[in-house]
């Protein structure tokens with residue numbers, strides 16, 4: 001089982017949207033644990049039966065996850081913003097930490113605050129999200145990440161009203177599939 005932790009200390013960065021969209025596109029048996037007491041991932045998936053979803057807490061996550069090792073190929077953890085325990089305890093067990101980041105200097109300015117909470121040497125990758133495809137903002141953001149030495153995905157999540165309106169229904173797989181494929185390849189490669 002591979003554990004993907006979706007995390008950004010900043011609120012509203014697109015964590016839940018990424019967690020749910022990615023989980024809908026990963027191959028094999030997929031589970032999602034929602035560590036945010038707001039429960040948006042769980043609420044989004046209610047009744048859809050696309051993959052297993054459960055709530056969890058920062059204090060129990062380290063004990064629960066090993067019991068699921070034989071149940072799933074992929075476990076996605078959606079984390080709350082500004083919850084240092086949830087972020088540190090979940091990233092401690094991650095095979096890969098995914099950090100959704102909008103191409104905005106204001107958001108990029110806070111990236112170090114998230115990275116400071118990750119255990120040393122824990123693999124992470126920035127996922128450009130809410131990218132206006134008609135502008136060069138995605139490209140500038142990739143250049144900013146690369147020049148700062150941050151791994152960044154080639155696939156991006158576009159700024160999309162379809163994504164916003166898909167809450168409560170099946171995520172728009174078309175928009176998440178290239179990213180999911182890239183993440184699968186990335187995890188396979190970095191685990192070799």
Ligand SMILES: Nc1ncnc2c1ncn2[C@@H]1O[C@H](COP(=O)(O)OP(=O)(O)OP(=O)(O)O)[C@@H](O)[C@H]1O
Pocket residue numbers: 008010011012013014015016017018036040079080081129130131157158159160161163164165
């Ligand atoms: N690719 C996208 N295009 C347009 N809007 C998006 C996109 N991704 C997320 N959003 C919107 O941005 C808002 C925040 O997204 P989301 O709830 O996924 O972020 P979050 O990081 O989980 O927030 P929180 O920190 O509160 O848990 C939501 O209104 C969501 O619909």
Ligand SMILES: [Mg+2]
Pocket residue numbers: 015016017036040079080
């Ligand atoms: Mg959320």
